[in-house]
Amino acid sequence: MIAGRRAFLAACAGVAGGVASASALGLQGAAPQRPLPPLPIDDLVAANRILARQGVLDGMGHVSVRNPRSPAQFLLARSLAPALVTHADILTYDLDGRVVGGTDPGSYQERFIHGEIYRARPDVQAVVHCHTPSLIPFAASNVPLRAMYHMAVFVAEGVPVFDIRAAAGVTDLLVKTLALGRALASSLGSKQAVLMRGHGAVVTANSIPNVVGRSVYLDLNARAQMQAIALGGTISYVERDEARLRMADPNEYARAWDLWKRELGPIK
Numbered sequence: 001m002i003a004g005r006r007a008f009l010a011a012c013a014g015v016a017g018g019v020a021s022a023s024a025l026g027l028q029g030a031a032p033q034r035p036l037p038p039l040p041i042d043d044l045v046a047a048n049r050i051l052a053r054q055g056v057l058d059g060m061g062h063v064s065v066r067n068p069r070s071p072a073q074f075l076l077a078r079s080l081a082p083a084l085v086t087h088a089d090i091l092t093y094d095l096d097g098r099v100v101g102g103t104d105p106g107s108y109q110e111r112f113i114h115g116e117i118y119r120a121r122p123d124v125q126a127v128v129h130c131h132t133p134s135l136i137p138f139a140a141s142n143v144p145l146r147a148m149y150h151m152a153v154f155v156a157e158g159v160p161v162f163d164i165r166a167a168a169g170v171t172d173l174l175v176k177t178l179a180l181g182r183a184l185a186s187s188l189g190s191k192q193a194v195l196m197r198g199h200g201a202v203v204t205a206n207s208i209p210n211v212v213g214r215s216v217y218l219d220l221n222a223r224a225q226m227q228a229i230a231l232g233g234t235i236s237y238v239e240r241d242e243a244r245l246r247m248a249d250p251n252e253y254a255r256a257w258d259l260w261k262r263e264l265g266p267i268k
Contacts, residue, residue: 040075044090045267048083054215055132058082059082062110063126073093077108078107079108093111093114096178097111109174109176110176120185124204125208128203128214129201132218138159139196139200145159146237151220151252152218153238153247155238157191160187160188162194168183184202210252
């Protein structure tokens, strides 16, 4: 009884002094709530504008990011030319391509590309869909896209081609249903990019800066490969072992991203 009274008095003294421990107050199971991670809206707006400035996107195409607060959601602009995207245009979608918590003001028809890749690939945090002209020949021929230099080494893992005819026969070439999104995600598999016959490409990464960097340098890599093929002779491509060493750097495009974002000026 005496020991219990002493413990009670000690706990009360700690409270009075503002130094009571959780164990003294019987709160062993209590834990402070962690603040929610910020939504990367600034970076998503910047990504749209950078990809437009770099010629990867034009009036068409789109870029998304997984919602860091809810992995079963992603952020994507409403249907708008990427260079015109602002904060107010960013919407939240579930993986089925439905707007979360509001009405649909007009969405990209091919938002299912993003949702089905996020569903199939937990490692993917950002997705770009583009119609970059340099990639079209590789999607329409049997010449594989190969890694030409260190800025596009992820290509050495292989870039498959998605032919929508295999999934749905004759279509308008747009991935505008859940089923077609799943078929595209299946063609992507574990790779970082997939070409789309008669259409364009999709690029994935673990962050917005990396997916932007990969998209820009995939374009440059394709152009360099076509130039090398035109020269004739033997081409020495980047090997997979070399690519793995380069890809060990998780921030390989950080310097370029910082430059591109600064060139945009204030993001609104």
